[in-house]
Amino acid sequence: MSDRVVIVGAGQGGLQVAASLRQEGFAGPVTLLGDEPGLPYQRPPLSKAYMKDGDESRLALKPASFFETAGIDYRPGIIVAGIDRPAGEVVLDNGERLGFDHLVLATGARNLRPPLPGIDLPGVHELRGLADAARLRAMAEGVRRAAVIGGGFIGLEFAAVAAARGIHVTVIEAADRLMSRAVTPPISQRFLDFHRAAGVDVRLGALGTAVLGGRAAEGVALADGQEVAADLVLLAVGVRPNMELAAEAGLAVANGIVVDGHLRTSDPRIFAIGDCANFPLGGIATRLESVQAAVDHARHVARTITGAGQPPYDALPWFWSDQGPLKLQIAGLSTGWDDTHVLTDATGAVDTVLAFRDERLIAVEAVNQAGRHMAARKLLAGAPVMWDRLQGLDWDLRAALAA
Structure with missing residues (x-):
């Protein structure tokens, strides 16, 4: 019998696990459980574009036909009451039980x-x-x-x-x-x-x-x-990871569901991804509230389930925020920075900040500088970039890429 995958949470991360499993050639049953009605949708536009135009139709991540074509059993409006680890089953609030060989928790976070x-x-x-x-x-x-x-x-x-x-x-x-x-x-x-x-x-x-x-x-x-x-x-004072299901099932939790470098929990059959996961990144326990992280986590887990050999997860984090005409794009994590270098536009306004720790570039924050942001992502994903090297290039990130 083919392995069975159950995914709890139908946000961008949960949906991406299901889609990536099929892309990786997984042929077993895939069940995607969402606690909201309707199709999985994008959350980032809710506070931006949707607040302006109210166009719900532009939010859907996939059409209804996708699930039938891909052979994914998508169930919206489902509440998961518990995880029966000895039986290898997810328990729904209506008493139904779904067996799993692999379980992915993409339960996200809730507002404080x-x-x-x-x-x-x-x-x-x-x-x-x-x-x-x-x-x-x-x-x-x-x-x-x-x-x-x-x-x-x-x-x-x-x-x-x-x-x-x-x-x-x-x-x-x-x-x-x-x-x-x-x-x-x-x-x-x-x-x-x-x-x-x-x-x-x-x-x-x-x-x-x-x-x-x-x-x-x-x-x-x-x-x-x-x-x-x-x-x-x-x-709008922050969020708290949804880790109660995991805790009640006896999985390790600490500011999220604790996972290893392959996003496995303390039970090797169970993974956690996205906002609810506390994962090691550069040797530091990290929890990110980021669409990019959720999607990258999902792809990593799909490859792991299908047996693809790969190193531990280490994708570079990046984020964005649209506020009026200003688009803030961040590459890397500035946590623990001890020095910065500021670049300004023609009006003297700050448009880029390079953040360093121990003279090593760890993050770049750019405002309306898409090209600089993309260069930063490539730089930060490669070998360490030091202060003196960038200073010698007059802080030109594109030149650092070409050097």
Whole structure:
């Protein structure tokens, strides 16, 4: 009998596992379980393009015909209640059991909900899935003032769209700079300048303590005693990996589902990928909230299941964020940087930051510099690139590639 693969989670990573298995020649049964209705869809546009045009049809990753043609048993709207490891079965909430020889957990992450009084009032929104985005977009039609709690990618992407529609937006960020977990200070400053120039009221070092209102949200109270008036409040303070299924099944978890270099959990039949996986990257335990990582993880797991020999996973991480006319593209991880070199455009605005650790280039953050971003990805995926080499080339990444 052919091996059976069950995939829990039908986001971009889970779908890619199923597609890649077929591309790699896997002929056994493949079952893809999604907890949302409808076809698998792209999440990144939800806070950007979808918020502008509301065109749901452009989000689908594959048409319905794909699953029939590829022989993939796709089941939307399915809740997985548990994993019976001794029996090698996934248990659904309706009591049905699905046997597996290989199980892939692509369970993603969920939004953090800070313990704020008033958080459950009408008018308080999250933005993770399509249903969230549809509600938020519909609500925003009649809104004059919006408060965004959190100055990360999602909050700022929404803020840019809302401000462009004439909504007065206040961003409440507890840290002393925007996107502080993801970018270096010069990029934080570039985006702070942009949002403030666009009319967004950005409050740094500000802590929300309660959502104000009676029957619906009317604003946010801050720790310093100030109040921010708002008809709509968006919670965008980060996510938490969905690792409960794995933990209840006795798999190792720690800030995600712990996996090895081939994305196997502590049970060699079970893999974890994407936002829920804590994997080794350059010898460091890493969890990435990234479409690129989820898709690359998926391809790696498909090759492993089909027996293709390959080294441990080590793909270069890269990310992006569209905020108004600014496209931020990041290659590598700037975590632990100890020095930076800043490049500016003709107006003097920061358009690229090179981040170094121990004089070695570890990340490049580029704003509206697609060519430089692609050069950075190629450079960072190769041999180490040192400060003095780039300095000698006048910080020209393309020249470093050609050298």
